[in-house]
Amino acid sequence: MATVTFDSATRIYPKSDRPAVDGLDLQIGDGEFLVLVGPSGCGKSTSLRMLAGLEEIDAGSIRIGDRDVTDAPPKDRDIAMVFQNYALYPHMTVEQNMGFALKIAGVPKSEIATRVAEAAKILDLEDYLGRRPKALSGGQRQRVAMGRAIVRSPQVFLMDEPLSNLDAKLRVQTRTQIAALQRRLGVTTVYVTHDQVEAMTMGDRVAVLKDGLLQQCDTPGTLYERPANTFVAGFIGSPAMNVITGPVVDGGVRLAGAVLPVPRERLLRAAGDGGRVTVGFRPEAVELAPEGVPVVVNVVEQLGSDAFLYATLGASDDGDVLHTADLVVRTEPRSAPAVGETVHLRVREGGLHVFDPVSQQRID
C-alpha cells in the first residue's frame, strides 16, 4: 500500500502542441479511492496511463510511495490495472487470466492457485474458473478483470472506466460493490470515469480535469458545496447548476428586470470588471416565491418525488442578461406550475455561488 504523487506531470503527444496533461499536481493518500473525472479529451485516461507506465511523462515526475517511478516500466511499478474493455486474454480460462501475472513473476503454482481461489471467492467467480471469457456475461467479465487485479495484491489499483461496458442497472450495483471492495482491501485506487455520478458516489476524493488541467480535487461534498469555478459547478451535480452572468446593481445582480440579492462583500470583489458578475444556483436551491426573478416555464418534468421546471428568464426590455441561459428549477411535484406560466424565483439561504465573470473562479 502506498501513496501516489503526481508532481507537475506533463504529457505532450507527438505532433500536438497542447499538452494532453498539463503539469498535474496530485497527492493521493495511502488507501484512498481517488476518482479522475472530466469530459472526453480532458486528460483523465492519459493521467492514469502515465501512472501505469503506458504513457511517457514528458516533464515532471510520478512517485508511488517514496519511489520515483517516472521512468520505470509498468511491471516494476507494482500496480494492477482494470481496462475499460477488460482486456481479458481470450484464449485463457478465468483461472489462467487471473494467474497470468503471478505465473510470469515466477510465483509457485500452489500459491497461484490459492490466491486465485481467494480472489474468485471474494468476487463470486468460483463456478466460472474453467471458462473462457467468451462464455461469460458482461458482468462476469468485469469481475474477472477485477480479480486479475486483486490477485496480484498490488500497491495501487488503476481502473479505466471499468463500468462503461455494463448496462445501467448492473453499473449501479457494481459501482457499490467495487467501492465496498476497495474499502475492505484498503488498496490505494485511482479510478477514471466520465460519469460524475459514479465519481461522486465512489470516490473519497474526486479530481476534476478539463483540457489537461486539474480544476479541483476535493471530497464529493466539497465539490458540490463549493465548486472552485464555473466548470466544476456545471460538471458536478445533476441536473447541472444554473450559471448566469448579469449586470451588478445595488444589492445584487439584475436578471430580467428583477434583482437577485448577492452579499455585498462578494459582489464588490466580483464587480471589478465592467460591472458584471456570474452567479450560480442549483435547481434544488431555488424556491418559487411571490416576488423574485421572473421566468417562463417551458417544460415540466414530473419524476414522482420531484418535478423539474425548464424555464427561460422572463421578458426584459433592457437586455441585461449576458447569457440567456435556460434555467432548471426543482419544485414540489404537486404544486408544479403549468407550461407557459411565469413564475418568480428566489434562491434559498446559502444556495448562491458567486464567480468572477472573467476568470470564472469562485468568490467567497
Next chain:
Amino acid sequence: MTTLASAPEQTATAPAATPTRTRRRGARKVTSAGPLTHVLLVLTAFLSVFPLYWTAVAASKTNAELAGTPPPFLPDADLFTNIGRAMEEAPIGLAIVNSVIVAGCITVGTVLCSTLAGFAFAKLRFRGNKTLLGLVIGTMMVPTQLAIIPLFILIAQLQWVDHLQAVVLPTLVSAFGVFFMRQFLSQALPDELLEAARVDGASTMRTFWSVVVPVARPAMAVLAMLTFLTAWNDFFWPIIALTSENPTVQVALAGLGGGYVPDTAVIMAGTLVGTLPVLVVFVVLGKQIVGGIMQGAVKG
C-alpha cells in the same frame, strides 16, 4: 487523450475480451436466388469441376478407349495400370514426398516469419516501420523472373541444384503473408490486450507467444493453408532449381507432359496422382479456405 476515453460509446459495443472477427455477414441481400441463378451456378460448378473429373476418367482408360467416339465418361478399371506406368515414367512417389517436405517447410517458415513481422508492423512502433512496410507491399509487384537468374547462379555455386533447400529458402519470402498477418492483427488484437500483458509483467517475447500467437491462430491457419497450396503448386522456380532426378510434383508432371510421344492415359494418371493430395485437402478444408480468401480480400 486516448481514443479509448474520448470515444467510450464506440468502444463500448466491442468488448476487448472477445475480439470477434468483424466481417460483416449481416449485409446479405434478402433476395433469394431464382431458377436462372441456380442453373448458371450449377453450370459454372460443372465447368470448374469437369476437367478434374475428366482427369480421373482419362487416367482409368487405355489410349484406345480414349480415342473412341463417343469418348468415355465413366471411370474404368485400368486406373492402377496407368498409375503404375506413370510411376515408371516419372518418379511420382518421390515427387509427392518431396512436395510434402518442400511445401511443409515453406508453410511453417512463412507463417512464422509473417506472424512475427505482421505483429511488428501492426502493433510496434519503431523507426522506419512505415518505410519497411511500403517495401513489403512493393515487393508484391516484382515478378519472379527478376530473381531467378542470380538465384540460379547462387544455388549452382552452393551446389544446391536438385536439393530441396534450393526450392524452400527463396520461397520463404512472402510479402503477402506479412501483409495478411498485419491486416489481421491490426484489427483482431486490441491494444489493451498488449497493455494488460505489459502491466502483468510479460516481456515482449512472452507477450508474443502467450498473447499474440493465440489471437493470431485463425489467421495463421488460413495463411498456412494458402501457403501450402501455393507452395505445392509452385512451378517456375522449382523447374529451374530441380531436375527430374529429384523433382517436386510439378516438376515431375512437366517431365511427364514433355515426353516424346504423348501418352494421354499415363499423363492423366500422373496428373491425377500429383493433384489428388491437394484436392483431398481442399475438399476437407474447402470451407475454411474459402473463408480465408474472402476474409483476406476484405482486409486487403
Next chain:
Amino acid sequence: MTIASDDPRVAAAAAPPPSVPPAPATAARRRRSRLTRNRWGYAYVAPFFLLFAAFSLYPFLYTAYISLHDVRLSDLDGAVFVGFGNYTELLQDEFFWNAARNTLTIGILSTVPQLAIALGLAHLLNYRLRGRTFFRVAMLMPYATSIAAATLVFAQLFGHDYGLINTLLEAVGFDRIDWESGSWTSQIAISVIVTWRWTGYNALIYLAAMQAIPNDLYEAATLDGASRWKQFVHVTIPALRPTILFTIVVSTIGAVQLFGEPLLFSGNGMTNGGVSNQYQTLGLLMYDQGWTNFRLGQAAATAWTMFLIILVVVGVYGLIARRRARAER
C-alpha cells in the same frame, strides 16, 4: 500501441536500429523514447527481411547487373560488360516484339473475360442460396489445381484428334480445330486455362467485397425505386471499384509473367511457344534465352523489361483511378 523494450541491447544486436543520439535531459521537457519506441520491432521483422535481402533484393539488383553484361550459362565467370547492349538488342529483336504482342493479347483474352465472369458470378453467389458452400468450394477447385496439372489436362481437352472439345465441336457440326498450331486458337486455348484457374478465386474476392456493402444502401436504393440492375450498376459497382482495381492489378502482374501454361501447352517441353512462336510469352522468351540459349545477360534484360512493363501498367491504372476519383468528387 507499443510494448516497452525489455532489453534494447538484445534487439539492437539482432538488427541495429539507426543510432539515436542521447538527448540531454532538460528540465523542461525530457525525451523518454524508452517507453513508446520499441526496438524489438526490428527483431520481429528481421527474419523476413534477412530472407528478403538474400532471396529478393540481392537477386533483384544482381539481375540488373547481369542485364548489363554478356553472361553465358555455360561460363558464369566470363561476364563482359556491354552496357545497355542487351536492352537495345532486345528492342530490335523480332522475338521480343512477338512475345510482347502475345503476352498482351493473351493477357487481354484471359483477364477481361475472367474478371467479367467473376463479377457476374459473385453477384449470383450473393443471393440467398441453398448449397452456398458447395458452389464456393466447387468454383475454387481450379485454383487448387496446379498450373502444370491444369495445362496438361487442357492440352488433352484441346487435342486435335482425340480432344474432347473437338469431338464436341464435330458433334454439333463444326470442323475440328487445330488449337495448338493456330495463332489465335492457341492463345484462346491458353487464355481458357488461365480463366479456368482464376475466375472462381476472383469471384470470391468480389463476393467478399459485396458482402461488406452495407445493406441500407440497397434498401435506400429500393425505396428510391431503383431496379435490381440499376442497383448493381449504381451501388454495387461503385462500392467494388477499389476491389476491381486490385484484381486488375493482380491479374495484370500475373499476365505479364505468364510462363507455365505456354510452356506445357506445347506438350513437348519446348520453350519456343509453338513452331512459329505463336504463343511464346515474355516469361517463356526469358526462359528460352537463359536456359535454352544460355544467354543469361539477355534473359536478365528481358526480366527487367517485364518489371518495367508492370510498373508502367500499374502506374497507368493508378493514374486512371485517381483521375476518376477526382472527377467524381
